Amino acid sequence: MSGSLKKLDHSFYNRKDVVQIARELLGKILVTQFEGIRSSGRIVETEAYNGVEDRACHAFGGRRTARSEHLYGGPGTVYIYICYGMHHLFNVITNKKDIPHAILIRALEPIEGVDYMLKRRGKPLADYTLTKGPGNLACALGMSKKHTGEDLFSEEIFIEDDGLRYKKDQIVVTKRIGVESAREDAVLPYRFIVKGNPYVSAKKT
DNA sequence: TCTATGATCCCCT
DNA sequence: GGGGATCATAGAT
Numbered sequence: 001m002s003g004s005l006k007k008l009d010h011s012f013y014n015r016k017d018v019v020q021i022a023r024e025l026l027g028k029i030l031v032t033q034f035e036g037i038r039s040s041g042r043i044v045e046t047e048a049y050n051g052v053e054d055r056a057c058h059a060f061g062g063r064r065t066a067r068s069e070h071l072y073g074g075p076g077t078v079y080i081y082i083c084y085g086m087h088h089l090f091n092v093i094t095n096k097k098d099i100p101h102a103i104l105i106r107a108l109e110p111i112e113g114v115d116y117m118l119k120r121r122g123k124p125l126a127d128y129t130l131t132k133g134p135g136n137l138a139c140a141l142g143m144s145k146k147h148t149g150e151d152l153f154s155e156e157i158f159i160e161d162d163g164l165r166y167k168k169d170q171i172v173v174t175k176r177i178g179v180e181s182a183r184e185d186a187v188l189p190y191r192f193i194v195k196g197n198p199y200v201s202a203k204k205t
Numbered sequence: 206t207c208t209a210t211g212a213t214c215c216c217c218t
Numbered sequence: 219g220g221g222g223a224t225c226a227t228a229g230a231t
Contacts, residue, residue, distance in 0.1 A: 047223070056223070058216090067215055085213035087224050104223055135224050178223055201224095 005029075008152065008159045013075035013094045018101035021094050022048035023192045026171060029160040030108060032141045037116050039141050041108030041131050042164070044194040045201060047176045049091070049102040056182035059100030070149040071100035078157055080138065080148040087135030088144045092152065092159070106177070106191075107199045108137045117141070133201040170195050177202050 008028065015021060023046075031040040049057040058068040058081070070079045074097030083089050095101040108131040110117060117130055117140035131137040138144070143157065152158045174191045193200045 049223075058223085063216090065216065081223090082214055084222065084224050085215080089223060091223085102223095106223085129225090133224070176223070181222075 005160045005162050008161060010075055014096060016095055018050055018094050018103060019048040019190055022046040022103045025103060026192055026194055027164045027166050029111060029162060030105060031160055032143060032157050033155055034142050037113060039113030039116055040111045042111060043105055044109050044197045044199050045107035046192050047104040047106055048190040049104065051100045055185040056176060056179040057100065071102055072098050073149060076152040078147055078150045078152060080143060080145050082145055083135065088138045089134045090138045090143050104134055105137065106134045107132050107201050109197065109199050128198045132199045166194060
């Protein structure tokens, strides 16, 4: 393993360009440590949600509800909400407080704690579906709605940089998944994936 | 390989 | 009442 792991700090998240940050999160390592159990995976797919001007964002038009409150929580806030009544989706909040920029983590390549991921998912054997898709990876890492509003500077949930960088030709940019109803914003190039990675979600490209 | 469907929460029309 | 930042399974093609 790499020798130098550096937890991403406040300054990484406290920037204005959420789309650029979403791109930079590819290759970073998402870690959870609950009750001494460490699980982690490398981020291979992200989507940016550009706040009040983005029809696909829960905060479009300045909307603010009990569910979306933590979208406004400031850089490094964890925003987790329930989708379709059963899946918990993990987002990272960027930009300064009260600017509801979010990045949805859509896929990971498992690194540590695979046994616990399998247990949490109720699967007997590891395969590409273990951390493929936002609902699946949140479940695998043991994250749920109860963690929304926490931040990425604790010892429970955080993101590390081990120095890995994908080259430009290893990254593919597409429109986002499942946001057809966002009209003109549905086609924005806000999804970033690692080319050819088997854990990347969704049908075809 | 593809399309349809059920599970069932939070918000909006 | 309806739809959504989803996923697994069943049945059709």
